[in-house]
Amino acid sequence: MSMDMGNQHASVTALQEIQKKVKEIEQQVVTFSGLKSDPTYKKIEKALTKQLFEIESIDTEGKGNILQAQKKATEETERVLKELEQNATHPRRLEIEMIFSETQSLVALHTTQFNSGDGPKTDEFEEGIQNILKRLTQVKTEGKIPLRKARYRTLTKVLAIQEILENSSKQQVLSLPLSAEAHPTVSKINSIMCDVNKTRCSLIALLAGVNDNETYRHLSCTLTGLIANLDALDVSGHTDIREYRKEVVKEINSLLKYLDLEEEAELGSAYDLGQNQSIVKIEELRKQMAAIKNSLLEVHQRVSDIHMGTKSELQGLIANLDEVSVGRNPCIREARRRAVVEVQAVITYIDLKEVLEKRQSLPEHTVSEPPCYIAVWAVFGHLSELQKEVLFFDGKRADKNYMRLEELITKQLLALDAIDSQDVRTKAARKQAVKLANNILGYLDMKTDEWEY
Incomplete structure (x- = not known):
């Protein structure tokens, strides 16, 4: 047993x-x-x-x-x-791959044009890359780590390709600064520069996944070797040649930084934009904005009683958001844009509320106003209440409350359509009211489109 x-x-x-x-x-x-x-x-x-x-x-x-x-x-x-x-x-993973394969076609076409000497159609290329970047940021990852990682890695590669090609276009414009007669080392630097250009093409092809004969490690060794060759040149006493060599070294270093991308992408948190310093800063500013917004919930408070500093605080948040570095990452740029829209929505709400309170406190001024003008202001009053609801709405598009708000704002737009007046003041006010209603609708849409960085 x-x-x-x-x-x-x-x-x-x-x-x-x-x-x-x-x-x-x-x-x-x-x-x-x-x-x-x-x-x-x-x-x-x-x-x-x-x-x-x-x-x-x-x-x-x-x-x-x-x-x-x-x-x-x-x-x-x-x-x-x-x-x-x-x-x-996963369908989203395949979508990312499909978008990336379009990048490969674009790169192949662009480098062919580049090498044939026809001169690349840079505008078309840049437009194509912009479109690809935009579509990548719109791929929903549902918070799944593999999808977030795949999207981040693809975005990073496409951004790198875009940047390298832009820089190489600038390089083509610069004529070589010195003729070979100036000093024997110049032709050596020129020949290293040719090697740098070849390596650049290999790097773009590698990033685009269309170069099977090359590895990041080998390219890194090649570029480091070129720097060593440049360092070995004796250019003492020739400021202009030393300057030229410095430019070439700078160019090599700019390419070397792209070779770290692959290693970074393998790091656990590299794909998690939630840990990105710019996103952390944006989220911090959004928290401050939410605190100010919540102070508006005090029902019995008149907006004019709210500390005058509130608005300048909000303006300060927009200034701080403008300073957040977004680099070239479209996800971070979009996160910042959305935060700015949120702050602006609160400022618009305070502004309108102040004007409405002023009108209420001076009823004698409104006696002489034409009925059409008063009707537009009635719409402004309704929109102000709806805007407050939208500011604090925290749901999805399928929610009944979302549909109710959308319907009520649309009703106000119809009410404005029905106001027919030749009066210049009424026309201007109505135009502003239509713009406000559309902005509120747009803001409601933005809050519920389940976008993610």
Whole structure:
């Protein structure tokens, strides 16, 4: 009997060991952002399949508890395998890949034009890249790490390609600063510059995934070697040549920074824009804005009683948002734009409320106003109440409250349409009211479009 217990224990222990290995492999699956064709996918899949064989080969001796443990281990491993496949074949993941393949076509076309000497159609290329970047930021990742990582990596590569090509176009415009007769080292620098241009083309092709013969490590060695060759040149006493060499070194260093991208992308948090300093700053400013906004909820307060500093505080937030560095990342740019729109919506609400309160406190002024003008101001009054609701609305487009608000704002637009007046003042006020109603609708849409960085 004791031997039996020992056997049973050994099999259960073996199964637990396997499950531990599967847990470790699962850590790679959770952050795997590639496709089925990726070597990493095949590697992980192979490792998991191996564990399944191990589980199956364990001797259960027909014992219930070991069979139970074996079944549990099999289910767990199959679940991780399924998750791996779902990550690699998720419709959004395939959408990211499809957008990236358009980048590859654009790059191929652009470099062909570039090398043929026809002169690249830079405007078309830049427009194409802008469109690709915009579409990438609109891919919904539902907060899933593999999707966020895939989108971030693709965005980073496309931005790098865009930047390198822009810089190389500028380089083409510059004629070489010195003729080879000036000094024997000039022709050496010129020839290194040619190597730099070749390496630049290889790098773009590598980033676009259309260069199988090159690796990031090899390019890094090549560029570092070119810097060493430049450093070895004796240019003492020739300021202009030293300046030229400095420019070439600068150019090489600018290319080297792109080679770190791939390593960065593999880092755990690189893809998580939530940890990006600019986003952290934007979120901080949004919190301050929310606190100011909530102070407007005091029902019995007149807007004019609210501390005069409130508005200048909000204006200050916009100034601070303008200072946030967005680099070239369209996600960060969009996050900042949205934060600015939010602050502006609160400022507009305070402004309108102040004007409406002023009108109420001076009823004698409104006696001589034409009925059409008074009708427009009645709409402003309704819009102000609706804007307050929209400011504090925190739901989805499918919510009844969303539909109700949309309908009520649209009703105000119809009411404005019905006001027919040739009076210049009424016309101007009506135009402003239409603009306000459309802005409120746009803001409501923005709040509910489930955008994410």
